[in-house]
Amino acid sequence: MLSNRAKNIKPSPTLAIDSKAKAMKASGVDVISFGVGEPDFDTPENIKEAAIKAIRDGFTKYTAVGGIDKLKDAIIEKFQKDNALSYKREEILVSCGAKHSLYNIMQALLGPGDEAIIPSPYWVSYPEQVMLAGAEPVYVRTFEKDSFRLEPEALREHITPRTKALILNSPSNPTGLTYDRRSLEAIAELAIKNNFYIISDEIYEKLLYDGTEHLSIASIGEEIKQRAIVVNGVSKAYAMTGWRIGYAAGPAQLIKAMTSIQSQSTSNPTSIAQMAALEALKGPQDSVGSMLAEFGKRRKALVEGLNSIPGMRCPMPTGAFYAFPNTKALYGKSPEIGSSSKLAMYLLEKANVALVPGDAFGDDDFIRLSYATSIKDIERGLGRIREALARF
Numbered sequence: 001m002l003s004n005r006a007k008n009i010k011p012s013p014t015l016a017i018d019s020k021a022k023a024m025k026a027s028g029v030d031v032i033s034f035g036v037g038e039p040d041f042d043t044p045e046n047i048k049e050a051a052i053k054a055i056r057d058g059f060t061k062y063t064a065v066g067g068i069d070k071l072k073d074a075i076i077e078k079f080q081k082d083n084a085l086s087y088k089r090e091e092i093l094v095s096c097g098a099k100h101s102l103y104n105i106m107q108a109l110l111g112p113g114d115e116a117i118i119p120s121p122y123w124v125s126y127p128e129q130v131m132l133a134g135a136e137p138v139y140v141r142t143f144e145k146d147s148f149r150l151e152p153e154a155l156r157e158h159i160t161p162r163t164k165a166l167i168l169n170s171p172s173n174p175t176g177l178t179y180d181r182r183s184l185e186a187i188a189e190l191a192i193k194n195n196f197y198i199i200s201d202e203i204y205e206k207l208l209y210d211g212t213e214h215l216s217i218a219s220i221g222e223e224i225k226q227r228a229i230v231v232n233g234v235s236k237a238y239a240m241t242g243w244r245i246g247y248a249a250g251p252a253q254l255i256k257a258m259t260s261i262q263s264q265s266t267s268n269p270t271s272i273a274q275m276a277a278l279e280a281l282k283g284p285q286d287s288v289g290s291m292l293a294e295f296g297k298r299r300k301a302l303v304e305g306l307n308s309i310p311g312m313r314c315p316m317p318t319g320a321f322y323a324f325p326n327t328k329a330l331y332g333k334s335p336e337i338g339s340s341s342k343l344a345m346y347l348l349e350k351a352n353v354a355l356v357p358g359d360a361f362g363d364d365d366f367i368r369l370s371y372a373t374s375i376k377d378i379e380r381g382l383g384r385i386r387e388a389l390a391r392f
């Protein structure tokens, strides 16, 4: 019955573990979840009010497919202010979440015969979206010792005449690490020289620690800006995952094609959510700071706790809200915990702690724990993990 495309697609593995944890919870088990990739905070009040006002005002009809002009202008302002990037309205597309922006990019940019380079560990949707466009993902392994940054030398080795795009994600999900200027400059130079595009997923831009600064690869120079598509959104910075507003900025010709694709699938993103996103971008920003301060405390508690567990080694993340410990030393201790997914399953069943195995992100040596959860649960969860692993 199914098309080959449908047969080959995998459901998001982070959602799979989450649904098992939810089922356990529903049956009364006290599961502590480090699995989900969304802030646990409520959407700020001013943003909710803007949406309620939109409903009351009757702003409940179709809008322009690619988003209302006011929101596009707010996005343009954001790029100017935060990233020193100048865009025009025809270089912006608002979609139903950053994931949808990425999907539109893949559909508009990639096709059979094209290769898209994906540094691994990677966010779970990149390979599937590349394949849904009929193109081929080409993985380049990155290493803990390099802070999981894509090394220009390794990138160069994977470039072929078919390379159409490179997907970058900084700050990164799952590693929590960020790119510095030098690495981005070297990568930009290779993209220009070899004539490929950079899809830069910057959804965690606002979640940075220890004075780390965000740099968009598109802002390095005019030449790379012409080959870069920047993806961002309101989900992570403003605790708005359910509202589904993301956006992309890039060359007008590509944005136009993406808008056409969107016009034949979802049409405009929800009118009400667009008004909420407008308030998120233009309204007071203090909620971002207070959420970040809280994430910062949790990050320390979780990473220090993980490093105190024998067999785990966790670098301090500089962005996003994930810890990504190396758990390879545990695998040799027993077949029961002999891989990242076995370890994750063991911890879910024996310790009632949910987390995501590294193989979901293309690297079995690691597991991912989200610290978008309370300090209290972090402490309790760490205690359970420590106890469950003590017998090995």
Ligand SMILES: *Cc1c(COP(=O)(O)O)cnc(C)c1O
Binding pocket: 037, 096, 097, 098, 099, 100, 123, 169, 172, 173, 201, 203, 233, 234, 235, 236, 241, 244, 245, 246
């Ligand atoms: C959460 C996430 C997204 C998607 O965000 P939405 O705007 O909610 O679709 C995109 N990229 C990465 C790396 C993410 O973690």
